Amino acid sequence: MSLSVVWNNEQEEHEINSELIELLERILQKAGEAEGIEKGEVDLTFVDNERIHELNLEYRxxxxxxxxxxxxxxxTGEDEPEIIYAVAEDEGEELEEVPYVLGDIIISVTRAQEQALEYGHSLERELGFLFVHGFLHLLGYDHQDPESEAEMMSKQENVLAQVGLTR
Structure with missing residues (x-):
């Protein structure tokens, strides 16, 4: 399986260390296995409340x-451009394959810290929850009604349990 996380840290409230990234990579592998996704790239950005507020206003x-x-x-919405993944052939040159990008996930570390305290669990568990939640959204899952919310919650908790992040 070649699912990968490309991450960027744009906040200063919490150190993003290699252990956290390794945990999120394991979560991605487990979620990918559960959903039958064998390859792809997820771009993950950590931000603060101010930045996610701006993005939430701009995009939603x-x-x-x-x-x-x-x-x-x-x-593949009506106004969405079609994305074509292709690698050009060139005489005698080896070209890199363009990664299949599933999408972007942006997490407010500020809000994650607040929610971890509110729910009485670790920041790592909350970040893991938000990451798998975002990943499921990239695959088209939503939680607009009780049935779809229950389905997403079940999938999220199953993945988190597999990496030892239970409540």
């Missing part, structure tokens, strides 16, 4: 911070 029209935003690259 909601004037407040949120915990996680997901932007799927494979959406």
């Amino acid at each position: 029209g909601i004037d407040r911070p949120t915990d996680v935003l997901s932007f799927a690259m494979n959406e």
